Structures are given as structure tokens and as C-alpha cells.
Amino acid sequence: xELSGPQWVSRFPTSASVDxxxxxxxxxxxxxxxxxxxxxxxxxxxxxxxxxERAYLMHFAFVIARGLDPQTVSPMAGxxxxxxxxxxxxxxxxxxxxxAAARMAQGYGIRFEPALTSRHxxxxxxxxxxxWSGDLTIARADGTSTIINSAPRTxxxxxxxxVGATFGVIKLVRDPPHWSSDGH
Amino acid sequence: xxxxxxxxxxxxxxxGGAWSFEHGVGVAIVDRELACLSIAAELAPDSxxxxxxxxxxxxxxxxxxxxxxxxxxxSVDDGAAQRGYRLRFDSASPPEDVPMIAVVDPPAPxxxxxxIVTADLDGDRHDELFRSCTSSEGVHLTIWSGAALTGxxxxxxxxxxxxxxxxxxxxxxxxxxxxxxQP
Numbered sequence: 001x002e003l004s005g006p007q008w009v010s011r012f013p014t015s016a017s018v019d020x021x022x023x024x025x026x027x028x029x030x031x032x033x034x035x036x037x038x039x040x041x042x043x044x045x046x047x048x049x050x051x052x053e054r055a056y057l058m059h060f061a062f063v064i065a066r067g068l069d070p071q072t073v074s075p076m077a078g079x080x081x082x083x084x085x086x087x088x089x090x091x092x093x094x095x096x097x098x099x100a101a102a103r104m105a106q107g108y109g110i111r112f113e114p115a116l117t118s119r120h121x122x123x124x125x126x127x128x129x130x131x132w133s134g135d136l137t138i139a140r141a142d143g144t145s146t147i148i149n150s151a152p153r154t155x156x157x158x159x160x161x162x163v164g165a166t167f168g169v170i171k172l173v174r175d176p177p178h179w180s181s182d183g184h
Numbered sequence: 185x186x187x188x189x190x191x192x193x194x195x196x197x198x199x200g201g202a203w204s205f206e207h208g209v210g211v212a213i214v215d216r217e218l219a220c221l222s223i224a225a226e227l228a229p230d231s232x233x234x235x236x237x238x239x240x241x242x243x244x245x246x247x248x249x250x251x252x253x254x255x256x257x258x259s260v261d262d263g264a265a266q267r268g269y270r271l272r273f274d275s276a277s278p279p280e281d282v283p284m285i286a287v288v289d290p291p292a293p294x295x296x297x298x299x300i301v302t303a304d305l306d307g308d309r310h311d312e313l314f315r316s317c318t319s320s321e322g323v324h325l326t327i328w329s330g331a332a333l334t335g336x337x338x339x340x341x342x343x344x345x346x347x348x349x350x351x352x353x354x355x356x357x358x359x360x361x362x363x364x365x366q367p
Contacts, residue, residue: 046260047346058347109215109281110347112318118348127321129260156360174319174358177260177344
């Protein structure tokens, strides 16, 4: 077991590759992005797959730094981290454990409680910035075309959300970059 | 840091016209390397900025624009309509990695009482209140007139966090602005 600390931050990195999504969402996203680019829209992918191991590390670093007893944290398969630091007397050093967790949280740049699971950890979500100028003539999944001439000319456009849905790529409106297999 | 009431004189906007939420409010964020402001308005160097941290207890920090800084605009948040500026804080610095509401050349004094920041930004004798909440992977920042959530929402911005968070937003805080209206 390796003690908690900032060296963990660079491990289990987030992916920005469509190839790291799971089928059928992976193919659905690839076809939707192709339709967008064929229509001369700009697509910039931020995140796709966020490893569950990273979510686990971020979540428990955050809550331990804010007072959770590290001795209560369940282990996760594949993450050989020791949250509990031990003092010279062989007893748990909760202050050192908290400090190490805080350094991890700082390394991640997190100030809000990370979630343990999401569509990203399930490989069923993508965050991307979509923009275009003028009218967007884009193909739906069935090959028929539609013209989007309404604002905004971004991924927030509700007509574009309808096009995405034909591909099985569903918009989560409250998070502008986020699309997923079911809108969550 | 401003512990009590902060008196700020009435000023004209940096654009020379009347102050507006659209051009007078942006988003500030500080990390280990840079203090940033992104905003729609074109600002002069040394513009006065009041940065409201909505993390409890709320507080106000005094800053000034230093220079144009393109890296302060992220397309995932802002698109091409925003401008980025480097900020310098006059005294205490706000918390890092927290999106905050930045008011440029504020036309009214800010008050901090019981951990709540208020200011009558539009001069209608109803205080504006400042809020933030988390959606699935971002922060929604809002300004409300009269009362938070039940009053009139005057301004809204979203900042992408790039990690999944425990959501606590209400629908009022995340709703898109009707076309043609102030967000």
C-alpha cells in the first residue's frame, strides 16, 4: 500500500478520446461528431472517460481533508492507496492523514465535493464545445438534413439537441458541454 | 478582505455609459499561477473590480485589472464573446479554484453582513444577492434582486469544472435565459 499524497494526482488520467467510450454510445458519438464536422461546425472535446479510480481518489481526498475519518474509507480494487498515515508510535495519525488528503485535493484543484459515479465514469458521456457560424445544415442519424438557423450557434441550441437525440447523444441542458447516453 | 461594509462611490461604467449587468459583471477565478477575469466588456487597465466569493461565509475582495490575458477566456465556458483580463488583488486574495462573481466599477457600495454579501447594483433600492451552486460538473453563478431564488434573476454564468460534483442547484439557478433577455 502506498500512502496518500499528491503523487496520486497524475494517475488514472481523464481521457478526451471518443475511443474510450463504451458501445453503442461510442459509435453514436462518432457519427454525431462526423455529422457536425461535415456541416462545418467546430467541435472541441474536453472530457470523455473519467476513470472510477480517479473519482474515488478525488472524492475521498476531498472529504478526508474536510474531516472524514480516513479509517472509515472502504478500499477500491485497483487503487492501492493507504489513506491512514501512522505516527512514530504506530498509531493512526489523523492530522497527517488529513494533511496528505488536503494536498491531494489541492493538486486536483477541487473545491466542490466530487461525485463517485457519473456517466463519465461509465464511459457514457462526453463534454464538448460546439460552435458554428451562419446556418448549420446537418444530417440527422437517418440521413435526412435539417437547417438550424436559430441562436445560439453553440451546443446550447435546442434544435441541435434534437439532432443529437437522433444519434442517441442526449443533452444535459444544465451543463452546457455535457452530452450522454441518457441526458444524465 | 472586507469584513464589514465597504463604501464604493458611484462610477460610470468602463465603457463610458450606464452600468449594466451585461457589461458590468463577469467571472473571476484564481489559481496558483494566475488571477483571471472574463467579461463581455472591453476594460481599461486598472479598472476597479469587486470580486464576490459565494462560498460560505460570503465575502468581497478588491482587485484591479492589470492587462489583457487571452488565457483567461475558455471556449468551454465563454465562447468568443468574452474578453480575458489578468487581475491584481489589492490586499487579501480570495480562495483558489473557485469561480466568483466579479463586478467592474460597481455603482453601489457592497455590504457584508452575517456572511451574506449585498449591493444595490441597479439603484432600485432593492439589494442584489449573490449565489452559486453546482450542477453535475460545473458551477452556476447568479445575481438576484430582492431575494435569492424567488426574486428576479438578473445575471447568470456557468463555469465548467471538468470533474463530476455533487449537484445542489435548483432549476431556477440553471435555467437558460429567455431569448433576448438578460441571462
